[in-house]
Amino acid sequence: MADVTGATIELEQLTKRYPGSANPAVDSVSMEIAAGETVVLVGPSGCGKSTTLRMVNRLIEPSSGRIRIGGEDVTDIDPVKLRRRIGYAIQSSGLFPHLTVAENIAQVPRMLGWGKQRIRDRVEEMLDLVGLDPREFHDRYPRRLSGGQQQRVGVARALAADPPVLLMDEPFGAVDPITRDHLQDELIRLQHELHKTIVFVTHDFDEAIKLGDRIAVLREQSRIAQFDTPEAILTNPADDFVSGFVGAGAALKRLNLTRVRDVGVAEYPAVSADEPLQVIFNRLRIGGVSELMVLDRHRRPYKWLRRGDLARARGSLARAGTPVTHTVSRDATLRDALEAVLTDSSGRVAITGRRGEYQGVVDMETLLNSVHELLEADRLAALEGQEELIGHQQPHTRQELEGQ
């Protein structure tokens, strides 16, 4: 994270009280968000998460408390100027239907008084960034876009003036599950490039796990039930409310948080299909393995070859062995890998690199071991975190735990 472009956000005892209601809608929320961090506010509907978010750019004026962005107290500055420095994306995109895609994206730069050419270049850049072809989409009207495309344009508009902070209010709430999944992946990719500070509101806990560096689980009046990493919340929910919200299958959800590349890909003997048959035969006989991975010309997984397969196929490599049906990339989650391992008859799955080239395998045993390790590490980290909170901090704890 060398080039963090985000800014810190500090909320200090932020409270919103509506006239005529006994309880505040948001009751004294304090939160510190690091620059470049993605924080997801998650909670049941009506818990005040949106209100909290909308107080950050003062679409809702707080009744009391302070907001600091990048260290600057913005509680009393001109809200219009403040909002031009903060990206804002909402559910159902909020695009202006009477303006083209390009005009929608250009709104904030125009208000900031950018030159025409600079705006034009920026619009192209933003369309590219969110994966829409500028030539095709530049002059379209929002009504002529699918829900997912509208949402991409909405994100492009929010990012157009390169704000350090991005607020997103259930931005993917109104699109179908498949598109939502795509958009989430895109946001992760964007954030990887941009390192903005993102505050994201959702009621979908799975979305929170997927996107958040940290998650704030909120109960009514926006009281923070737990504010921690997804791993910590999954393995060590603070109370019944949080575990209720996490829902069943926490261990399975945990698998979504770790990538295949993090658990170590095991080497497994492989041979190119271009090799002479005799070489392959010898490798199988002497290599000490009962099965070989055969790769095609581009070094992609082609088929599994067992001892005896060649003999049964009368020496024809084309007919011998079992074709590889499932492969998993290094960036896939452990959950994807588990799925592939479970469906594969050999109990292992081939791992591929960026261009589909073979890199090794992951098998059931590796998965089981790494999941156990992960869960144990999470548990210890959470315990440690609790101890720090309580104040019984022991200087050795960290080393002791890591020594285990």
Place this chain on the structure above:
Amino acid sequence: MITRAKLLTTPAVLAAVLLATYLWIVNAPLDSIERNALEGGQVRLYLWQQVELTAVSTFFVLVLALPAGVLLTRRFARPAAPLAVVLANLGQATPAIGLLALLTFWLGIGARTALVAMVAYAVLPVLSNTMAGLRAIDPALLDAAKGIGMSPPGVLARVELPLAVPLILAGVRTALVLNVGTGTLASFAGGGGLGNLITAGITTQRTRVLVVGAVLTVCLALLVDWLASLAELRLSPRGLE
């Protein structure tokens, strides 16, 4: 949506009707009263007065009703909205001729009095349509507009008004047509216009004079309506269909 055929039908029909009326009058033997009423550029003068009455009254309707419509949809003025609509309703519900008669007592005789009555009569459609157009905008859009940093005047100018244009224009169109109609009553207040021909035709029992006045009024109303429909087509923001 207006099709090309419909776009051309109205002017064609109007031209035919006007031509027929013209030929009928030119070829008919007119007596002295009829000649008095129809010759010497009288018809052109009345027609022009009628156009003027319509244009000026519509101008004032816009000047009054558009800002009022905008104001009454702002948060701070919302409590006043029902009262304003009641007032505007009153203006339209009162029979125009009665209103005109009452105003003559107050303002005296002349085109000014007629204009006041016409404006009072036509404010409602523009006002209510402006308010309806502004209220019909998805609140999420206004939230987005504010959220990306538009100032309240910016939201109004760049989001609210453009999106309300179709409804506002429909209201203006109604007001224009109403004003052509009520403009004929201006003659009762000494305001001139095609009403002069119609009343002259009735009092002197000369059907031809009456028919010329009536045909011109109807054609003017339809022409204005047609022009307004063109303006709607032209001014409605793209991307809304």
